[in-house]
């Protein structure tokens with residue numbers, strides 16, 4: 825499977841970084857990375873990091889305005905899956921890493937890639 829991770833300049837670049845970390849260990853995946861210039865700057869400032877056609881779009885912004893919603897509708901109509909980065913709290917996160925892993929795990933779920941990044945919700 826070929827996966828392209830594209831990271832733009834938004835708070836939340838660490839979601840992309842986490843996906844890279846997890847996917848780079850998977851030998852069945854040909855991984856490509858696209859990083860904008862602004863994303864490189866934010867990687868430095870927020871994460872202290874230097875650094876196919878993927879049709880899953882993880883959005884960080886909130887609240888979503890009409891332009892966001894309109895653009896999301898357009899890409900959804902073109903076949904993309906839009907995934908707002910909304911971490912769940914039923915996982916009882918111990919810190920930011922758990923929240924990041926939840927979102928990264930949801931992206932992997934959509935890609936049908938097995939992972940152990942978060943505990944699934946099940947009623948018992």
Ligand SMILES: Cc1cc2nc3c(=O)[nH]c(=O)nc-3n(C[C@H](O)[C@H](O)[C@H](O)COP(=O)(O)O)c2cc1C
Nearest residue numbers: 831832833834835836860861862863866869884885
């Ligand atoms: C520290 C930092 C955080 C940012 N976070 C966001 C964000 O969460 N969402 C957003 O839409 N723009 C955010 N921006 C603004 C974008 O970086 C800016 O719109 C930029 O032009 C995007 O360029 P790109 O799409 O080429 O990466 C942020 C900028 C900085 C410096």
